[in-house]
Amino acid sequence: MTRPQPPAHAPAPDRRAFARRLSGRVATARPDGEEPATALLVTVQRLWASGLDLLSPVPFPPGAVLVVESVQGEGLRPLLARVVHGVRRDDGPLHGCELAQRLGDEEARAWLE
Numbered sequence: 722m723t724r725p726q727p728p729a730h731a732p733a734p735d736r737r738a739f740a741r742r743l744s745g746r747v748a749t750a751r752p753d754g755e756e757p758a759t760a761l762l763v764t765v766q767r768l769w770a771s772g773l774d775l776l777s778p779v780p781f782p783p784g785a786v787l788v789v790e791s792v793q794g795e796g797l798r799p800l801l802a803r804v805v806h807g808v809r810r811d812d813g814p815l816h817g818c819e820l821a822q823r824l825g826d827e828e829a830r831a832w833l834e
Contacts, residue, residue: 744768744833747793750777753786753801760790768832772819773802780807780814787818797831800824 744767749760766774773789781787781804789800802818824832 744773746791746832748775748789748791750775750781750787750789750802752781753788760788762792763789765789765832766815768824768829770820770823770825770829772805772817773800775802775816775818776810776813777816778813780809781816783807786821789818791832797828 744765746765746768748763748765749757750763751757751760761778763775763777766776768774775787775789783804783806785804787802787804789802791797801821803821805817805819807814807816
């Protein structure tokens with residue numbers, strides 16, 4: 722007896738260990754090594770344990786390492802994020818970034834508040 726196969730057009734199951742969550746947190750971002758005064762206001766669109774989506778007023782090239790700091794709330798450590806890819810949108814460039822250090826559950830929740 723053969724096992725039924727899913728249709729060829731069925732979406733692949735989501736294998737991510739941690740869900741991506743909408744954020745909307747206002748933050749600043751600047752290339753690592755630049756002065757804090759050069760930081761730009763950005764919005765963290767989505768956040769997950771190993772990365773984030775960042776909406777900024779200017780594009781950052783893939784491979785750029787950014788320091789992302791929250792401007793809301795206290796006690797959140799700055800995040801070091803490497804730009805993996807970028808997409809142009811009407812409201813500005815959206816960057817998919819990989820975090821240098823994974824977020825723990827509590828820290829991720831704090832960034833989402």
